[in-house]
Amino acid sequence: MDAPTLSPRALNRATLARQLLLTRSTTPPLDAVERLVGLQAQIPLNPYLALWSRLDAFCPDTLSQLLLDRRVVRIVVMRATIHLVTADDCLTLRPLAQPALDAELRRHREFAPALRDVDVNAVLAFARPLLARPHTGPQLRAALAERFPEHHAAALAYACRNFLALVQVPPRGVWGRSAQVTYATAETWIGRPLEANPSIDQTVLRYLAAFGPATVADVATWSRLTRLGEVLDRLRPQLRTFRDDQGRELFDLPGAPRPDPGAEAPPRLLPEYDNILLSHADRSRFAPEETRKRLAMTPGNVHGAVLSDGALVGSWARAEGTLTIRHAEPLRAQAQEALAAEGAAAMRFLGDHAPAVDVRFVAPK
Numbered sequence: 001m002d003a004p005t006l007s008p009r010a011l012n013r014a015t016l017a018r019q020l021l022l023t024r025s026t027t028p029p030l031d032a033v034e035r036l037v038g039l040q041a042q043i044p045l046n047p048y049l050a051l052w053s054r055l056d057a058f059c060p061d062t063l064s065q066l067l068l069d070r071r072v073v074r075i076v077v078m079r080a081t082i083h084l085v086t087a088d089d090c091l092t093l094r095p096l097a098q099p100a101l102d103a104e105l106r107r108h109r110e111f112a113p114a115l116r117d118v119d120v121n122a123v124l125a126f127a128r129p130l131l132a133r134p135h136t137g138p139q140l141r142a143a144l145a146e147r148f149p150e151h152h153a154a155a156l157a158y159a160c161r162n163f164l165a166l167v168q169v170p171p172r173g174v175w176g177r178s179a180q181v182t183y184a185t186a187e188t189w190i191g192r193p194l195e196a197n198p199s200i201d202q203t204v205l206r207y208l209a210a211f212g213p214a215t216v217a218d219v220a221t222w223s224r225l226t227r228l229g230e231v232l233d234r235l236r237p238q239l240r241t242f243r244d245d246q247g248r249e250l251f252d253l254p255g256a257p258r259p260d261p262g263a264e265a266p267p268r269l270l271p272e273y274d275n276i277l278l279s280h281a282d283r284s285r286f287a288p289e290e291t292r293k294r295l296a297m298t299p300g301n302v303h304g305a306v307l308s309d310g311a312l313v314g315s316w317a318r319a320e321g322t323l324t325i326r327h328a329e330p331l332r333a334q335a336q337e338a339l340a341a342e343g344a345a346a347m348r349f350l351g352d353h354a355p356a357v358d359v360r361f362v363a364p365k
Helices: 008-018 029-035 046-052 060-068 087-096 098-107 120-130 137-147 153-163 186-190 200-211 216-223 228-238 289-296 333-349
Strands: 072-076 082-086 166-168 182-185 240-243 249-252 268-270 304-308 311-319 322-327 358-362
Touching: 008 200, 029 046, 029 060, 029 082, 046 060, 046 268, 046 333, 060 072, 072 087, 072 186, 082 087, 087 098, 087 186, 087 200, 098 153, 120 137, 120 153, 137 153, 166 186, 182 186, 200 216, 200 228, 216 228, 228 249, 268 333, 289 311, 304 333, 311 333, 322 333, 333 358
Parallel strands: 322 358
Antiparallel strands: 072 082, 072 166, 166 182, 240 249, 268 304, 304 311, 311 322
């Protein structure tokens, strides 16, 4: 029997539902972070907007307290990038991410050559007990330079970042505060060891629950791991399979939500690097390639993403009390009205308390 075909719109609605973006959820923040298998946190306060866009009556102080209580942490995991994850997930995902971190270090143009003749094990043996208590980057580099003066201190620190499980400790990432990056080992910060044998099978199942239906290439893009075809073949008996409109095989959990493609999708403003837009090799479920290329040419720094009717239609940025939405394609008046209301609410959440929020739309040229 041929596998059913899922259109890009059907895939869009399925992923939005799992990402809590079809309707705001009453899920507690800690449970939401776990359900989403972490939130991209390259920019420290982005997880707050990500959760505000997904949760009903989200209070940022709640997430800050979870950080202070060490129930969530900021650490390098998927794609070798900083994520906010639960403490439990930190201990599981960080060991699984090691191959991606190894590959990243091998690719580094400056540090890889500088580490060629270094006894990395000796460096880690020195740094691990040092980082049992928090150190800033400059403090770590200074200690390494003193102990290993013949080597490139920044390269040694980068090796520690890639080989040791280092969390970025508060107040970094706390709402309303700023601080330089300060590291401590996850084991000492959380008070428990890393998982010795974390399950890649269970992690892939969790990925499907949060981002599916998905191809093997999608899972690889999210994790930056290899040999995932073997994992999905092993899991095949407990999964459902579909095809996308290009005939590629999609894997999914049997009971996962796959809403009607006609389901309403409200407007959403997402932070820079939101995982929903970074976790598939084929991102046509959110926008065609041409639209994404046009948005990539938006002037200025990286901007947040704008979803309208579930599709990526533009980017947003705020400055001097004004929210500017640049859209790649013409927007209907009703869509602009809905986005303006959502944008004004987002501005108020982010701290703009002006009586009237100025939302401007910049049309494509």
